[in-house]
Amino acid sequence: MTVSPSLSLAQRLRLWVSRPAGPPAKAVQFDRALTPWAFLVPQLAIVVIFFYWPSAQAVTSSFYLEDPFGFGATFVGLDNYADLSRSNEYRQIAGFTAFFSAVVTALALGLGLLLAVKADKVIRAAGPYKTALISVYAIAPPVAALIGMMLFDLHIGPATQFAALFGYDLRVGIDYWDTAFALIVISVWKQVPYNFIFFLSGLQSVPVSVREAALIDARSGWRRFVDVTLPLLAPTAFFLLIINVTYALFDTFGIIDVIVKDKPANNPMTLVYKVYLDGFKGNDIGGSSAQSVVLMVLVAVLTVVQFRLLERRVHYG
Amino acid sequence: MAGMTLSSVGKTYAGGVQAVSDVSLTIEDGEFIVLVGPSGCGKSTLLRMVAGLEEITAGEVTIGDRIVNRLEPSERDIAMVFQNYALYPHMSVRENMAYGLKNRGTSRAEIEARVTEAARMLELGPYLDRKPRALSGGQRQRVAMGRAIVRQPAAFLFDEPLSNLDAKLRVSMRGEIRKLQRRLGTTSLYVTHDQLEAMTLADRLVVLNGGRIEQVGTPLEVYHRPASTFVASFIGAPAMNLMDAQVAGGRVLLEGVDLGPAGVAEGAVTLGLRAEDLSAAPTGLPVVVDYVEELGASRIVHALAEGQRIAFAHPPEAALSDRMALRVAPGRLHLFDTLSGKRIDRAARVPEVVA
Numbered sequence: 001m002t003v004s005p006s007l008s009l010a011q012r013l014r015l016w017v018s019r020p021a022g023p024p025a026k027a028v029q030f031d032r033a034l035t036p037w038a039f040l041v042p043q044l045a046i047v048v049i050f051f052y053w054p055s056a057q058a059v060t061s062s063f064y065l066e067d068p069f070g071f072g073a074t075f076v077g078l079d080n081y082a083d084l085s086r087s088n089e090y091r092q093i094a095g096f097t098a099f100f101s102a103v104v105t106a107l108a109l110g111l112g113l114l115l116a117v118k119a120d121k122v123i124r125a126a127g128p129y130k131t132a133l134i135s136v137y138a139i140a141p142p143v144a145a146l147i148g149m150m151l152f153d154l155h156i157g158p159a160t161q162f163a164a165l166f167g168y169d170l171r172v173g174i175d176y177w178d179t180a181f182a183l184i185v186i187s188v189w190k191q192v193p194y195n196f197i198f199f200l201s202g203l204q205s206v207p208v209s210v211r212e213a214a215l216i217d218a219r220s221g222w223r224r225f226v227d228v229t230l231p232l233l234a235p236t237a238f239f240l241l242i243i244n245v246t247y248a249l250f251d252t253f254g255i256i257d258v259i260v261k262d263k264p265a266n267n268p269m270t271l272v273y274k275v276y277l278d279g280f281k282g283n284d285i286g287g288s289s290a291q292s293v294v295l296m297v298l299v300a301v302l303t304v305v306q307f308r309l310l311e312r313r314v315h316y317g
Numbered sequence: 318m319a320g321m322t323l324s325s326v327g328k329t330y331a332g333g334v335q336a337v338s339d340v341s342l343t344i345e346d347g348e349f350i351v352l353v354g355p356s357g358c359g360k361s362t363l364l365r366m367v368a369g370l371e372e373i374t375a376g377e378v379t380i381g382d383r384i385v386n387r388l389e390p391s392e393r394d395i396a397m398v399f400q401n402y403a404l405y406p407h408m409s410v411r412e413n414m415a416y417g418l419k420n421r422g423t424s425r426a427e428i429e430a431r432v433t434e435a436a437r438m439l440e441l442g443p444y445l446d447r448k449p450r451a452l453s454g455g456q457r458q459r460v461a462m463g464r465a466i467v468r469q470p471a472a473f474l475f476d477e478p479l480s481n482l483d484a485k486l487r488v489s490m491r492g493e494i495r496k497l498q499r500r501l502g503t504t505s506l507y508v509t510h511d512q513l514e515a516m517t518l519a520d521r522l523v524v525l526n527g528g529r530i531e532q533v534g535t536p537l538e539v540y541h542r543p544a545s546t547f548v549a550s551f552i553g554a555p556a557m558n559l560m561d562a563q564v565a566g567g568r569v570l571l572e573g574v575d576l577g578p579a580g581v582a583e584g585a586v587t588l589g590l591r592a593e594d595l596s597a598a599p600t601g602l603p604v605v606v607d608y609v610e611e612l613g614a615s616r617i618v619h620a621l622a623e624g625q626r627i628a629f630a631h632p633p634e635a636a637l638s639d640r641m642a643l644r645v646a647p648g649r650l651h652l653f654d655t656l657s658g659k660r661i662d663r664a665a666r667v668p669e670v671v672a
Contacts (some may be wrong), residue, residue, distance in 0.1 A: 207403065209402075210405060210406075213397070213464075214405075215370065216390045217391065217416050217417035217420055219389060219391040220420075223420060227416070228405055231407040232406065232407065234407075
């Protein structure tokens with residue numbers, strides 16, 4: 001039906017309600033102009049309430065200096081951003097975040113791929129083997145961190161005792177790099193199963209006959225893997241790269257929180273945890289908002305770069 | 318280039334399923350051998366054992382003068398063409414063909430020369446830099462052939478290479494494969510379930526059934542002297558009529574009608590009759606016409622002779638009636654044992670009287 005654009009929403013609604021229901025002309029056409037909107041509203045509401053609104057709030061409050069007790073806010077322009085750019089601590093945390101994300105992504109992808117390649121070759125008892133590898137994925141990040149904390153406990157942790165066997169005094173929660181080591185181990189451990197699942201299904205979608213053709217063409221298993229299997233896995237790997245970078249940047253929050261929250265100061269943390277720490281522990285809403293805006297821009301840039309630079313080299317079957 | 322020998326080759330899968338048993342075959346250098354049989358007869362398994370993609374659980378396979386049982390597929394000096402082509406989707410046509418050679422350390426100039434030559438032979442020149450997904454089915458098939466040719470192997474192995482093509486393309490590719498193989502003179506082992514493809518391509522046919530060889534022979538030998546009722550019913554279209562008959566007094570009797578001299582022991586036999594060896598006559602085997610298949614150049618009439626199905630060729634211009642009488646061309650009676658299904662050879666060639 002044609003509705004003149006000058007009608008008000010109420011008029012449109014009335015028109016919509018009063019219109020007799022006729023059979024739609026096509027399967028994808030609705031007899032009332034507002035019907036499709038009615039279907040879209042729940043999804044749009046979720047996106048608006050949980051993404052656009054908070055984002056807009058964050059951008060707005062990043063220009064204000066907020067009273068810690070919520071009694072008022074003063075417009076300070078770009079001061080919050082200027083503070084950030086001058087902060088040595090912030091720069092140091094950004095550096096650690098980059099290091100942490102790179103190491104976690106590389107290890108989680110590498111180990112996931114290695115396990116998938118090995119599991120793909122298992123013929124007997126493949127089911128239980130795969131289930132064992134995948135099951136870690138069912139553990140929530142904070143629970144994984146709790147398990148990790150017990151493993152790395154200063155007094156009774158098996159990992160600490162194991163390190164002691166080699167004469168190394170592993171002090172997670174006290175020594176900066178020891179804590180970083182524990183964070184990386186737990187984060188990688190938590191993410192490997194996810195990558196494993198995707199790599200395994202990616203491997204299994206490589207046609208058997210293509211592998212067999214490679215078997216006739218190349219003698220070395222490593223050559224076959226590099227020349228044939230890996231390029232065919234590239235779409236999976238590219239997808240996982242984006243997911244893993246996002247994971248390392250954001251989803252490791254729960255792990256970091258459990259490991260560092262009750263520990264003495266100067267612990268390694270990522271930018272996301274710093275946002276939380278400054279905003280909710282330090283009550284510096286303005287500064288923390290500025291940090292989250294920076295983070296938002298960073299992720300946007302990262303995603304664009306990944307798609308521009310890498311996707312060109314990905315072969316989609 | 319080399320011959321190939323299979324001696325008592327067998328394949329038993331874990332779990333005891335016997336896919337291939339006791340296959341012995343000597344293939345001459347340059348011969349085109351077609352393995353034919355219904356699905357599940359073990360023909361693909363046999364081919365894959367020669368290729369090294371399946372483990373050989375019994376017997377020995379020799380290519381040239383090397384026993385290849387323990388060799389990797391890449392060391393067997395063979396090239397394989399797969400049913401779904403198995404091209405590397407991320408490589409161009411050129412790279413697809415060159416990949417095997419590159420891994421064997423062939424010089425760059427040599428690779429270039431061989432790829433160019435193969436592309437010329439297969440008319441793939443304009444497509445060398447395309448990816449497989451930008452090619453039609455027939456072109457992909459040719460790339461798969463090209464990949465096999467450039468290796469200049471001791472033997473080509475074909476695993477139903479034409480079954481993914483449409484009927485028309487299949488016939489023309491069939492011709493191309495045959496011409497190419499003649500030109501290159503490379504020993505070839507070709508698997509198909511299509512008896513027509515088998516007949517037209519083969520120097521010799523190997524008919525397989527249940528993992529065993531039923532018959533080995535030239536297409537005409539197999540067609541005219543099938544070794545068993547299985548071969549008789551599998552090779553040739555329409556399938557050979559197989560009927561219950563009697564041998565009495567030295568004559569073959571079908572439903573009491575004398576069809577000619579038998580030359581075998583008295584008793585029940587399975588009688589095989591090709592449709593084209595039967596023709597309508599004023600007197601002979603009485604049949605009731607059931608339905609007619611029009612083929613254009615001829616027609617196949619399906620009829621019943623006292624309850625037994627029989628099909629015969631009939632010229633399109635000749636008259637048809639509900640009840641007809643058939644005669645058999647002299648000397649065209651195939652007799653098989655009723656129990657084993659094996660062909661019974663006549664003790665002596667008796668001069669035959671027209672029935």
